[in-house]
Amino acid sequence: MTALLDTPVAAPPPTTPAKRSLGALWVLPPLALVLLVVLYPLVRVFWESSAEGSWGEVLGSQIFRDALWRTVAIAATSTLGCLVLGTFLAIVLAFIPFPGSAVVGRLIDTVLALPSFLITLAFTFLYGSAGAVNAALSAITGSSSPLLDFLYTPAGVITAEITFFTPFVVRPLLAAFSLIPRAQLDVAASLGGSPWLVLRTVIMPEAWPALAAGGSLVLLLTLNEFGIVLFTGAKGVITLPVLIYTRGIVTFDLPGAAVIATVQVTLSLALYCLYRLVFARLAARKEGHHAVVEPTK
Template sequence: MTVATAPHRDPGYSATQRSWLPILWTLPPVLVVLGIAGYPIVRVLTESTRTPTGRGTAVWSEVLGSAVFRDALWRTVSIAVCSTLGCLVLGTFLAVVLAFVPFPGSGVVGRLIDTILTLPSFLITLAFTFLYGTAGAINALIAELTGVTTPVIDFLTTPLGVILAEITYFTPFVVRPLLAAFAQLSREQLDVAASLGASPWRVLRQVVLPEAWPALAAGGSLVLLLTLNEFGIVLFTGAKGVITLPALIYTRGIVTFDLPGAAVLATVQVLLSLTLYLTYRFVFSRFARTRSTKD
Protein backbone atom coordinates (compact mmCIF):
# COMPACT_ATOMS: atom_id res chain seq x y z
CA MET A 1 0.00 0.00 0.00
CA THR A 2 1.34 3.39 -1.00
CA VAL A 3 0.81 6.55 1.02
CA ALA A 4 -0.19 9.65 -0.93
CA THR A 5 2.00 12.60 -0.16
CA ALA A 6 1.17 16.25 -0.65
CA PRO A 7 2.87 17.87 -3.57
CA HIS A 8 5.98 19.77 -2.67
CA ARG A 9 5.62 23.57 -2.83
CA ASP A 10 8.55 25.83 -3.27
CA PRO A 11 8.70 28.30 -0.33
CA GLY A 12 10.17 30.91 -2.64
CA TYR A 13 7.21 30.63 -4.99
CA SER A 14 4.74 31.18 -2.11
CA ALA A 15 6.65 34.21 -0.88
CA THR A 16 6.68 35.67 -4.39
CA GLN A 17 2.94 35.09 -4.72
CA ARG A 18 2.27 36.83 -1.41
CA SER A 19 4.40 39.81 -2.42
CA TRP A 20 2.36 40.26 -5.60
CA LEU A 21 -1.01 40.18 -3.83
CA PRO A 22 -0.87 43.79 -2.49
CA ILE A 23 0.04 45.03 -5.97
CA LEU A 24 -2.87 43.15 -7.54
CA TRP A 25 -5.29 44.57 -4.97
CA THR A 26 -3.93 48.10 -5.46
CA LEU A 27 -4.01 48.01 -9.25
CA PRO A 28 -7.82 48.38 -9.79
CA PRO A 29 -8.29 51.57 -7.68
CA VAL A 30 -5.14 53.06 -9.21
CA LEU A 31 -6.50 52.44 -12.71
CA VAL A 32 -9.84 53.99 -11.72
CA VAL A 33 -8.12 57.11 -10.35
CA LEU A 34 -5.94 57.42 -13.45
CA GLY A 35 -9.00 57.09 -15.67
CA ILE A 36 -11.07 59.63 -13.73
CA ALA A 37 -8.39 62.22 -12.88
CA GLY A 38 -5.31 61.43 -14.94
CA TYR A 39 -6.85 61.21 -18.40
CA PRO A 40 -8.70 64.59 -18.24
CA ILE A 41 -5.53 66.34 -17.06
CA VAL A 42 -3.44 64.76 -19.83
CA ARG A 43 -6.13 65.66 -22.37
CA VAL A 44 -6.19 69.27 -21.18
CA LEU A 45 -2.38 69.52 -21.37
CA THR A 46 -2.42 68.03 -24.86
CA GLU A 47 -5.16 70.40 -26.01
CA SER A 48 -3.28 73.41 -24.65
CA THR A 49 -0.30 72.70 -26.91
CA ARG A 50 -2.34 72.90 -30.09
CA THR A 51 -2.01 75.98 -32.28
CA PRO A 52 -5.15 76.43 -34.38
CA THR A 53 -4.72 77.54 -37.96
CA GLY A 54 -4.98 81.28 -38.43
CA ARG A 55 -3.83 82.44 -35.02
CA GLY A 56 -0.23 82.88 -36.02
CA THR A 57 1.15 82.68 -32.46
CA ALA A 58 1.36 80.01 -29.81
CA VAL A 59 -1.77 79.62 -27.73
CA TRP A 60 0.12 79.93 -24.43
CA SER A 61 1.72 83.28 -25.27
CA GLU A 62 -1.54 84.60 -26.66
CA VAL A 63 -3.62 83.65 -23.62
CA LEU A 64 -1.11 84.43 -20.86
CA GLY A 65 -0.16 87.75 -22.45
CA SER A 66 -3.72 89.07 -22.55
CA ALA A 67 -5.01 91.64 -20.09
CA VAL A 68 -8.18 89.59 -19.61
CA PHE A 69 -6.16 86.69 -18.21
CA ARG A 70 -4.18 88.92 -15.84
CA ASP A 71 -7.34 90.58 -14.54
CA ALA A 72 -9.07 87.20 -14.08
CA LEU A 73 -6.04 85.75 -12.27
CA TRP A 74 -5.78 88.72 -9.91
CA ARG A 75 -9.52 88.69 -9.24
CA THR A 76 -9.51 84.93 -8.60
CA VAL A 77 -6.67 85.11 -6.08
CA SER A 78 -7.94 88.24 -4.33
CA ILE A 79 -11.49 86.89 -3.97
CA ALA A 80 -10.18 83.54 -2.68
CA VAL A 81 -7.87 85.17 -0.12
CA CYS A 82 -10.51 87.63 1.13
CA SER A 83 -13.15 84.90 1.35
CA THR A 84 -10.76 82.60 3.24
CA LEU A 85 -9.85 85.31 5.75
CA GLY A 86 -13.53 86.06 6.28
CA CYS A 87 -14.31 82.35 6.78
CA LEU A 88 -11.45 82.02 9.29
CA VAL A 89 -12.62 84.99 11.35
CA LEU A 90 -16.32 84.12 11.27
CA GLY A 91 -15.72 80.38 11.62
CA THR A 92 -13.44 80.81 14.63
CA PHE A 93 -15.96 83.08 16.32
CA LEU A 94 -18.83 80.67 15.73
CA ALA A 95 -16.80 77.65 16.85
CA VAL A 96 -15.70 79.36 20.06
CA VAL A 97 -19.24 80.43 20.87
CA LEU A 98 -20.69 76.97 20.15
CA ALA A 99 -17.97 75.18 22.12
CA PHE A 100 -17.46 77.41 25.16
CA VAL A 101 -20.50 79.70 25.48
CA PRO A 102 -23.55 77.60 26.36
CA PHE A 103 -26.84 79.09 25.24
CA PRO A 104 -30.29 77.72 24.44
CA GLY A 105 -30.48 76.42 20.91
CA SER A 106 -26.75 75.86 20.40
CA GLY A 107 -27.46 72.34 19.17
CA VAL A 108 -29.91 73.65 16.60
CA VAL A 109 -27.34 76.18 15.37
CA GLY A 110 -24.75 73.41 15.04
CA ARG A 111 -27.14 71.27 13.00
CA LEU A 112 -27.98 74.25 10.76
CA ILE A 113 -24.28 74.70 10.10
CA ASP A 114 -24.04 71.03 9.15
CA THR A 115 -27.04 71.48 6.85
CA ILE A 116 -25.26 74.21 4.87
CA LEU A 117 -22.53 71.68 4.04
CA THR A 118 -25.09 69.54 2.21
CA LEU A 119 -26.58 72.35 0.10
CA PRO A 120 -25.39 73.28 -3.40
CA SER A 121 -23.69 76.66 -3.60
CA PHE A 122 -26.23 78.17 -6.00
CA LEU A 123 -28.90 78.05 -3.26
CA ILE A 124 -26.86 80.52 -1.24
CA THR A 125 -26.66 82.84 -4.22
CA LEU A 126 -30.42 82.58 -4.78
CA ALA A 127 -30.99 83.44 -1.13
CA PHE A 128 -28.67 86.45 -1.51
CA THR A 129 -30.64 87.52 -4.60
CA PHE A 130 -33.96 87.28 -2.78
CA LEU A 131 -32.60 89.24 0.18
CA TYR A 132 -30.10 91.77 -1.22
CA GLY A 133 -30.96 91.97 -4.92
CA THR A 134 -32.21 95.15 -6.51
CA ALA A 135 -35.73 93.73 -6.24
CA GLY A 136 -35.02 91.79 -3.04
CA ALA A 137 -36.70 91.91 0.33
CA ILE A 138 -34.24 94.34 1.96
CA ASN A 139 -34.52 96.92 -0.82
CA ALA A 140 -38.30 96.51 -0.86
CA LEU A 141 -38.44 97.14 2.89
CA ILE A 142 -36.18 100.20 2.63
CA ALA A 143 -38.30 101.57 -0.23
CA GLU A 144 -41.47 101.07 1.80
CA LEU A 145 -40.04 102.79 4.87
CA THR A 146 -38.25 105.66 3.16
CA GLY A 147 -40.03 106.02 -0.17
CA VAL A 148 -36.75 105.72 -2.12
CA THR A 149 -37.36 104.36 -5.62
CA THR A 150 -33.77 103.42 -6.55
CA PRO A 151 -32.22 100.35 -4.87
CA VAL A 152 -30.09 101.30 -1.87
CA ILE A 153 -28.30 97.94 -1.66
CA ASP A 154 -26.66 96.95 -4.93
CA PHE A 155 -23.50 94.90 -4.42
CA LEU A 156 -24.37 91.40 -5.69
CA THR A 157 -22.72 91.86 -9.10
CA THR A 158 -19.48 93.13 -7.55
CA PRO A 159 -16.53 91.21 -6.02
CA LEU A 160 -17.93 92.11 -2.58
CA GLY A 161 -21.12 90.19 -3.33
CA VAL A 162 -19.13 87.12 -4.39
CA ILE A 163 -16.93 87.33 -1.28
CA LEU A 164 -19.90 87.60 1.09
CA ALA A 165 -21.67 84.69 -0.61
CA GLU A 166 -18.54 82.53 -0.41
CA ILE A 167 -18.02 83.41 3.26
CA THR A 168 -21.61 82.38 3.97
CA TYR A 169 -21.27 79.08 2.14
CA PHE A 170 -17.73 78.00 3.10
CA THR A 171 -17.59 79.07 6.77
CA PRO A 172 -18.90 75.65 7.97
CA PHE A 173 -15.75 74.08 6.49
CA VAL A 174 -13.83 75.99 9.17
CA VAL A 175 -16.34 75.55 11.99
CA ARG A 176 -16.48 71.74 11.84
CA PRO A 177 -12.71 71.05 12.21
CA LEU A 178 -12.45 73.64 14.99
CA LEU A 179 -15.35 72.11 16.94
CA ALA A 180 -13.68 68.70 16.66
CA ALA A 181 -10.39 70.17 17.91
CA PHE A 182 -12.08 72.03 20.78
CA ALA A 183 -13.81 68.81 21.86
CA GLN A 184 -10.39 67.21 22.45
CA LEU A 185 -9.15 69.98 24.75
CA SER A 186 -8.68 69.06 28.38
CA ARG A 187 -11.19 70.87 30.59
CA GLU A 188 -8.74 70.62 33.48
CA GLN A 189 -6.22 72.63 31.49
CA LEU A 190 -8.76 75.38 30.92
CA ASP A 191 -9.83 75.36 34.58
CA VAL A 192 -6.21 75.63 35.74
CA ALA A 193 -5.58 78.58 33.43
CA ALA A 194 -8.72 80.31 34.68
CA SER A 195 -7.85 79.60 38.34
CA LEU A 196 -4.46 81.26 37.87
CA GLY A 197 -6.20 84.50 36.98
CA ALA A 198 -6.05 84.35 33.20
CA SER A 199 -8.80 86.28 31.46
CA PRO A 200 -11.06 84.47 28.97
CA TRP A 201 -9.35 86.26 26.09
CA ARG A 202 -5.92 85.18 27.35
CA VAL A 203 -7.09 81.57 27.77
CA LEU A 204 -8.44 81.65 24.25
CA ARG A 205 -5.27 83.18 22.82
CA GLN A 206 -2.65 81.19 24.73
CA VAL A 207 -4.36 77.85 25.44
CA VAL A 208 -7.24 77.19 23.07
CA LEU A 209 -6.09 78.55 19.71
CA PRO A 210 -2.53 77.07 19.80
CA GLU A 211 -4.03 73.62 20.30
CA ALA A 212 -6.53 74.18 17.52
CA TRP A 213 -4.05 75.63 15.02
CA PRO A 214 -3.76 72.44 12.89
CA ALA A 215 -7.54 72.27 12.53
CA LEU A 216 -7.67 75.98 11.71
CA ALA A 217 -4.93 75.60 9.10
CA ALA A 218 -6.62 72.55 7.58
CA GLY A 219 -9.99 74.29 7.36
CA GLY A 220 -8.47 77.48 5.97
CA SER A 221 -6.45 75.59 3.34
CA LEU A 222 -9.53 73.65 2.26
CA VAL A 223 -11.56 76.85 1.97
CA LEU A 224 -8.80 78.54 -0.01
CA LEU A 225 -8.69 75.65 -2.48
CA LEU A 226 -12.47 75.59 -2.83
CA THR A 227 -12.85 79.34 -3.30
CA LEU A 228 -9.97 79.37 -5.77
CA ASN A 229 -11.90 76.96 -7.98
CA GLU A 230 -15.45 78.17 -7.22
CA PHE A 231 -17.62 78.69 -10.27
CA GLY A 232 -21.28 78.42 -9.24
CA ILE A 233 -21.30 81.38 -6.84
CA VAL A 234 -19.44 83.57 -9.33
CA LEU A 235 -21.81 82.59 -12.14
CA PHE A 236 -25.01 83.21 -10.16
CA THR A 237 -23.89 86.21 -8.12
CA GLY A 238 -21.29 88.24 -9.99
CA ALA A 239 -21.75 87.12 -13.57
CA LYS A 240 -22.25 90.67 -14.82
CA GLY A 241 -19.10 92.21 -13.40
CA VAL A 242 -16.83 89.52 -11.93
CA ILE A 243 -14.67 87.37 -14.22
CA THR A 244 -12.49 84.78 -12.47
CA LEU A 245 -10.38 82.03 -14.01
CA PRO A 246 -13.16 79.39 -13.76
CA ALA A 247 -15.62 81.83 -15.34
CA LEU A 248 -13.10 82.67 -18.06
CA ILE A 249 -12.55 78.96 -18.74
CA TYR A 250 -16.31 78.55 -19.12
CA THR A 251 -16.51 81.51 -21.50
CA ARG A 252 -13.61 80.30 -23.64
CA GLY A 253 -14.65 76.66 -23.75
CA ILE A 254 -18.46 76.82 -23.89
CA VAL A 255 -19.45 80.25 -25.14
CA THR A 256 -16.76 80.96 -27.77
CA PHE A 257 -15.73 77.30 -28.19
CA ASP A 258 -12.03 78.17 -27.95
CA LEU A 259 -10.89 74.80 -26.60
CA PRO A 260 -7.10 75.40 -26.81
CA GLY A 261 -7.44 78.72 -24.97
CA ALA A 262 -9.71 77.13 -22.36
CA ALA A 263 -7.19 74.29 -21.96
CA VAL A 264 -4.39 76.78 -21.28
CA LEU A 265 -6.49 78.49 -18.62
CA ALA A 266 -7.46 75.14 -17.10
CA THR A 267 -3.80 74.13 -16.94
CA VAL A 268 -2.96 77.34 -15.10
CA GLN A 269 -5.85 76.67 -12.71
CA VAL A 270 -4.62 73.13 -12.02
CA LEU A 271 -1.03 74.29 -11.46
CA LEU A 272 -2.24 77.01 -9.12
CA SER A 273 -4.28 74.52 -7.06
CA LEU A 274 -1.47 71.95 -6.95
CA THR A 275 1.06 74.59 -5.89
CA LEU A 276 -1.22 75.73 -3.09
CA TYR A 277 -1.83 72.16 -1.94
CA LEU A 278 1.86 71.22 -1.96
CA THR A 279 2.74 74.40 -0.08
CA TYR A 280 0.15 73.57 2.56
CA ARG A 281 1.48 70.02 2.92
CA PHE A 282 5.06 71.28 3.24
CA VAL A 283 4.21 73.91 5.86
CA PHE A 284 2.01 71.52 7.82
CA SER A 285 4.66 68.78 7.86
CA ARG A 286 7.30 71.27 9.03
CA PHE A 287 4.99 72.46 11.78
CA ALA A 288 4.24 68.88 12.86
CA ARG A 289 7.95 68.02 13.04
CA THR A 290 8.71 71.18 15.00
CA ARG A 291 5.88 70.48 17.42
CA SER A 292 6.91 66.85 17.95
CA THR A 293 10.51 67.96 18.59
CA LYS A 294 9.38 70.42 21.26
CA ASP A 295 7.20 67.76 22.91
Protein backbone atom coordinates in the same frame (compact mmCIF):
# COMPACT_ATOMS: atom_id res chain seq x y z
CA MET B 1 -2.64 24.98 33.38
CA THR B 2 1.15 25.23 33.59
CA ALA B 3 1.50 22.78 30.71
CA LEU B 4 -0.76 24.91 28.60
CA LEU B 5 1.28 28.01 29.37
CA ASP B 6 4.55 26.24 28.56
CA THR B 7 3.27 25.05 25.19
CA PRO B 8 5.00 27.12 22.47
CA VAL B 9 2.69 29.09 20.22
CA ALA B 10 3.07 28.18 16.59
CA ALA B 11 4.31 31.02 14.42
CA PRO B 12 2.05 32.04 11.54
CA PRO B 13 3.07 30.55 8.22
CA PRO B 14 5.24 32.85 6.12
CA THR B 15 3.60 34.61 3.21
CA THR B 16 4.70 33.07 -0.02
CA PRO B 17 5.72 35.29 -2.98
CA ALA B 18 2.77 33.93 -4.96
CA LYS B 19 0.27 35.11 -2.32
CA ARG B 20 2.03 38.47 -2.06
CA SER B 21 1.86 39.02 -5.82
CA LEU B 22 -1.80 37.92 -5.86
CA GLY B 23 -2.60 40.48 -3.16
CA ALA B 24 -0.84 43.19 -5.13
CA LEU B 25 -3.20 42.58 -8.04
CA TRP B 26 -6.06 44.10 -6.01
CA VAL B 27 -4.32 47.48 -6.34
CA LEU B 28 -4.64 47.48 -10.12
CA PRO B 29 -8.43 48.13 -10.47
CA PRO B 30 -8.52 51.27 -8.25
CA LEU B 31 -5.23 52.45 -9.78
CA ALA B 32 -6.66 52.07 -13.28
CA LEU B 33 -9.81 53.93 -12.19
CA VAL B 34 -7.74 56.82 -10.82
CA LEU B 35 -5.68 56.98 -14.01
CA LEU B 36 -8.83 56.99 -16.14
CA VAL B 37 -10.84 59.52 -14.10
CA VAL B 38 -8.09 61.90 -12.94
CA LEU B 39 -4.91 61.56 -14.94
CA TYR B 40 -6.37 61.13 -18.43
CA PRO B 41 -8.41 64.40 -18.39
CA LEU B 42 -5.37 66.29 -17.10
CA VAL B 43 -3.19 64.88 -19.85
CA ARG B 44 -5.80 65.86 -22.44
CA VAL B 45 -5.97 69.40 -21.04
CA PHE B 46 -2.17 69.73 -21.14
CA TRP B 47 -2.13 68.35 -24.68
CA GLU B 48 -4.81 70.78 -25.87
CA SER B 49 -2.89 73.70 -24.34
CA SER B 50 0.19 72.87 -26.41
CA ALA B 51 -1.32 74.28 -29.60
CA GLU B 52 0.95 76.75 -31.34
CA GLY B 53 0.60 80.31 -30.10
CA SER B 54 -1.99 79.50 -27.43
CA TRP B 55 0.18 80.24 -24.42
CA GLY B 56 1.47 83.54 -25.73
CA GLU B 57 -1.97 84.71 -26.79
CA VAL B 58 -3.66 83.83 -23.49
CA LEU B 59 -0.94 84.94 -21.08
CA GLY B 60 -0.44 88.18 -22.97
CA SER B 61 -4.11 89.17 -22.88
CA GLN B 62 -5.31 91.76 -20.39
CA ILE B 63 -8.50 89.84 -19.61
CA PHE B 64 -6.48 86.83 -18.41
CA ARG B 65 -4.30 88.95 -16.12
CA ASP B 66 -7.37 90.70 -14.71
CA ALA B 67 -9.13 87.36 -14.16
CA LEU B 68 -6.05 85.89 -12.45
CA TRP B 69 -5.72 88.86 -10.10
CA ARG B 70 -9.45 88.91 -9.37
CA THR B 71 -9.53 85.17 -8.68
CA VAL B 72 -6.64 85.38 -6.20
CA ALA B 73 -8.04 88.52 -4.54
CA ILE B 74 -11.54 87.06 -4.10
CA ALA B 75 -10.18 83.73 -2.83
CA ALA B 76 -7.79 85.37 -0.34
CA THR B 77 -10.42 87.83 0.95
CA SER B 78 -13.06 85.11 1.27
CA THR B 79 -10.62 82.83 3.09
CA LEU B 80 -9.68 85.59 5.52
CA GLY B 81 -13.34 86.30 6.20
CA CYS B 82 -14.06 82.59 6.72
CA LEU B 83 -11.15 82.29 9.16
CA VAL B 84 -12.28 85.27 11.24
CA LEU B 85 -15.98 84.38 11.26
CA GLY B 86 -15.36 80.63 11.60
CA THR B 87 -12.99 81.08 14.55
CA PHE B 88 -15.50 83.33 16.31
CA LEU B 89 -18.39 80.91 15.76
CA ALA B 90 -16.33 77.88 16.83
CA ILE B 91 -15.21 79.58 20.06
CA VAL B 92 -18.78 80.62 20.88
CA LEU B 93 -20.20 77.16 20.14
CA ALA B 94 -17.46 75.32 22.04
CA PHE B 95 -16.89 77.47 25.14
CA ILE B 96 -19.88 79.82 25.51
CA PRO B 97 -22.97 77.62 25.79
CA PHE B 98 -26.28 79.31 25.10
CA PRO B 99 -29.82 78.10 24.44
CA GLY B 100 -30.05 76.84 20.89
CA SER B 101 -26.32 76.25 20.37
CA ALA B 102 -27.02 72.66 19.30
CA VAL B 103 -29.47 73.91 16.67
CA VAL B 104 -26.87 76.35 15.34
CA GLY B 105 -24.36 73.50 15.10
CA ARG B 106 -26.85 71.40 13.13
CA LEU B 107 -27.53 74.33 10.78
CA ILE B 108 -23.81 74.62 10.11
CA ASP B 109 -23.70 70.93 9.25
CA THR B 110 -26.67 71.44 6.94
CA VAL B 111 -24.87 74.17 4.99
CA LEU B 112 -22.06 71.70 4.28
CA ALA B 113 -24.54 69.45 2.46
CA LEU B 114 -26.05 72.17 0.26
CA PRO B 115 -24.82 73.11 -3.24
CA SER B 116 -23.20 76.51 -3.46
CA PHE B 117 -25.70 78.01 -5.91
CA LEU B 118 -28.51 77.72 -3.34
CA ILE B 119 -26.69 80.28 -1.17
CA THR B 120 -26.54 82.60 -4.17
CA LEU B 121 -30.25 82.14 -4.85
CA ALA B 122 -31.02 82.88 -1.21
CA PHE B 123 -28.91 86.04 -1.42
CA THR B 124 -30.79 87.05 -4.58
CA PHE B 125 -34.14 86.70 -2.83
CA LEU B 126 -32.82 88.66 0.17
CA TYR B 127 -30.47 91.31 -1.21
CA GLY B 128 -31.27 91.42 -4.94
CA SER B 129 -32.76 94.44 -6.68
CA ALA B 130 -36.25 93.04 -6.05
CA GLY B 131 -35.30 91.17 -2.87
CA ALA B 132 -36.97 91.29 0.51
CA VAL B 133 -34.44 93.69 2.09
CA ASN B 134 -34.66 96.24 -0.74
CA ALA B 135 -38.45 95.95 -0.74
CA ALA B 136 -38.54 96.70 2.98
CA LEU B 137 -36.13 99.63 2.62
CA SER B 138 -38.15 101.03 -0.29
CA ALA B 139 -41.33 100.81 1.78
CA ILE B 140 -39.65 102.70 4.61
CA THR B 141 -37.87 105.38 2.59
CA GLY B 142 -40.26 105.58 -0.37
CA SER B 143 -37.40 105.25 -2.86
CA SER B 144 -38.08 103.40 -6.12
CA SER B 145 -34.44 102.45 -6.79
CA PRO B 146 -32.79 99.64 -4.78
CA LEU B 147 -30.84 101.07 -1.85
CA LEU B 148 -28.77 97.92 -1.29
CA ASP B 149 -26.94 97.10 -4.51
CA PHE B 150 -23.83 95.05 -3.67
CA LEU B 151 -24.86 91.56 -4.76
CA TYR B 152 -23.67 91.94 -8.35
CA THR B 153 -20.20 93.20 -7.36
CA PRO B 154 -17.07 91.43 -6.05
CA ALA B 155 -18.29 92.27 -2.53
CA GLY B 156 -21.46 90.24 -3.16
CA VAL B 157 -19.45 87.26 -4.42
CA ILE B 158 -17.13 87.46 -1.39
CA THR B 159 -20.08 87.69 1.02
CA ALA B 160 -21.75 84.67 -0.55
CA GLU B 161 -18.51 82.65 -0.44
CA ILE B 162 -17.90 83.55 3.21
CA THR B 163 -21.44 82.46 4.04
CA PHE B 164 -21.08 79.14 2.25
CA PHE B 165 -17.49 78.18 3.13
CA THR B 166 -17.32 79.28 6.80
CA PRO B 167 -18.57 75.85 8.03
CA PHE B 168 -15.44 74.30 6.49
CA VAL B 169 -13.47 76.26 9.10
CA VAL B 170 -15.91 75.79 11.98
CA ARG B 171 -16.01 71.99 11.84
CA PRO B 172 -12.22 71.33 12.15
CA LEU B 173 -11.96 73.92 14.92
CA LEU B 174 -14.80 72.34 16.89
CA ALA B 175 -13.08 68.96 16.58
CA ALA B 176 -9.79 70.48 17.80
CA PHE B 177 -11.48 72.29 20.70
CA SER B 178 -13.16 69.06 21.82
CA LEU B 179 -9.73 67.48 22.35
CA ILE B 180 -8.57 70.17 24.81
CA PRO B 181 -8.91 68.85 28.39
CA ARG B 182 -11.39 70.85 30.41
CA ALA B 183 -9.09 70.61 33.43
CA GLN B 184 -6.39 72.46 31.50
CA LEU B 185 -8.74 75.39 30.94
CA ASP B 186 -9.88 75.34 34.58
CA VAL B 187 -6.28 75.43 35.81
CA ALA B 188 -5.43 78.33 33.51
CA ALA B 189 -8.49 80.25 34.72
CA SER B 190 -7.77 79.48 38.39
CA LEU B 191 -4.26 80.92 38.03
CA GLY B 192 -5.77 84.30 37.20
CA GLY B 193 -5.66 84.14 33.43
CA SER B 194 -8.17 86.34 31.67
CA PRO B 195 -10.41 84.77 28.99
CA TRP B 196 -8.36 86.49 26.28
CA LEU B 197 -5.09 85.16 27.81
CA VAL B 198 -6.49 81.62 28.07
CA LEU B 199 -7.68 81.84 24.48
CA ARG B 200 -4.32 83.09 23.22
CA THR B 201 -1.99 80.83 25.22
CA VAL B 202 -4.00 77.63 25.76
CA ILE B 203 -6.78 77.26 23.20
CA MET B 204 -5.39 78.69 19.97
CA PRO B 205 -1.98 76.90 20.05
CA GLU B 206 -3.87 73.60 20.05
CA ALA B 207 -6.12 74.76 17.22
CA TRP B 208 -3.51 76.06 14.76
CA PRO B 209 -3.28 72.80 12.75
CA ALA B 210 -7.08 72.63 12.43
CA LEU B 211 -7.22 76.32 11.52
CA ALA B 212 -4.52 75.84 8.88
CA ALA B 213 -6.32 72.80 7.46
CA GLY B 214 -9.68 74.56 7.29
CA GLY B 215 -8.20 77.74 5.84
CA SER B 216 -6.23 75.84 3.19
CA LEU B 217 -9.32 73.88 2.18
CA VAL B 218 -11.38 77.07 1.90
CA LEU B 219 -8.63 78.76 -0.14
CA LEU B 220 -8.57 75.87 -2.61
CA LEU B 221 -12.36 75.77 -2.87
CA THR B 222 -12.79 79.51 -3.34
CA LEU B 223 -9.97 79.58 -5.87
CA ASN B 224 -11.90 77.10 -8.03
CA GLU B 225 -15.43 78.28 -7.22
CA PHE B 226 -17.65 78.66 -10.26
CA GLY B 227 -21.27 78.25 -9.19
CA ILE B 228 -21.45 81.26 -6.87
CA VAL B 229 -19.86 83.62 -9.39
CA LEU B 230 -22.06 82.35 -12.24
CA PHE B 231 -25.37 82.40 -10.34
CA THR B 232 -24.64 85.81 -8.85
CA GLY B 233 -24.71 87.23 -12.36
CA ALA B 234 -21.99 89.78 -11.67
CA LYS B 235 -20.96 90.77 -15.18
CA GLY B 236 -17.77 92.53 -14.15
CA VAL B 237 -16.56 89.66 -11.93
CA ILE B 238 -14.59 87.44 -14.34
CA THR B 239 -12.54 84.78 -12.55
CA LEU B 240 -10.40 82.02 -14.03
CA PRO B 241 -13.18 79.35 -13.83
CA VAL B 242 -15.62 81.73 -15.52
CA LEU B 243 -13.01 82.54 -18.17
CA ILE B 244 -12.47 78.82 -18.80
CA TYR B 245 -16.23 78.39 -19.24
CA THR B 246 -16.42 81.38 -21.59
CA ARG B 247 -13.50 80.24 -23.72
CA GLY B 248 -14.42 76.57 -23.88
CA ILE B 249 -18.23 76.63 -24.03
CA VAL B 250 -19.25 80.02 -25.36
CA THR B 251 -16.53 80.81 -27.92
CA PHE B 252 -15.34 77.20 -28.49
CA ASP B 253 -11.69 78.22 -28.04
CA LEU B 254 -10.56 74.88 -26.59
CA PRO B 255 -6.77 75.55 -26.75
CA GLY B 256 -7.23 78.87 -24.95
CA ALA B 257 -9.50 77.27 -22.34
CA ALA B 258 -6.94 74.48 -21.87
CA VAL B 259 -4.17 77.03 -21.23
CA ILE B 260 -6.24 78.77 -18.54
CA ALA B 261 -7.20 75.39 -17.05
CA THR B 262 -3.52 74.41 -16.92
CA VAL B 263 -2.73 77.63 -15.05
CA GLN B 264 -5.63 76.92 -12.68
CA VAL B 265 -4.45 73.36 -11.99
CA THR B 266 -0.85 74.51 -11.47
CA LEU B 267 -1.98 77.20 -9.04
CA SER B 268 -4.12 74.72 -7.09
CA LEU B 269 -1.30 72.16 -6.90
CA ALA B 270 1.14 74.83 -5.74
CA LEU B 271 -1.24 75.87 -2.97
CA TYR B 272 -1.74 72.23 -1.97
CA CYS B 273 2.02 71.65 -1.75
CA LEU B 274 2.36 74.83 0.33
CA TYR B 275 -0.39 73.59 2.63
CA ARG B 276 1.34 70.24 3.10
CA LEU B 277 4.61 71.99 3.91
CA VAL B 278 3.03 74.35 6.42
CA PHE B 279 0.99 71.55 8.02
CA ALA B 280 4.09 69.34 8.36
CA ARG B 281 5.99 72.14 10.07
CA LEU B 282 3.10 72.87 12.43
CA ALA B 283 2.81 69.18 13.31
CA ALA B 284 6.57 68.91 13.90
CA ARG B 285 6.56 72.02 16.08
CA LYS B 286 3.64 70.66 18.10
CA GLU B 287 5.36 67.29 18.60
CA GLY B 288 8.56 69.08 19.62
CA HIS B 289 6.61 71.17 22.13
CA HIS B 290 5.04 68.05 23.67
CA ALA B 291 8.46 66.34 23.77
CA VAL B 292 9.86 69.26 25.74
CA VAL B 293 6.90 69.42 28.12
CA GLU B 294 6.74 65.68 28.91
CA PRO B 295 10.13 65.35 30.71
CA THR B 296 9.31 68.34 32.92
CA LYS B 297 6.22 66.57 34.17
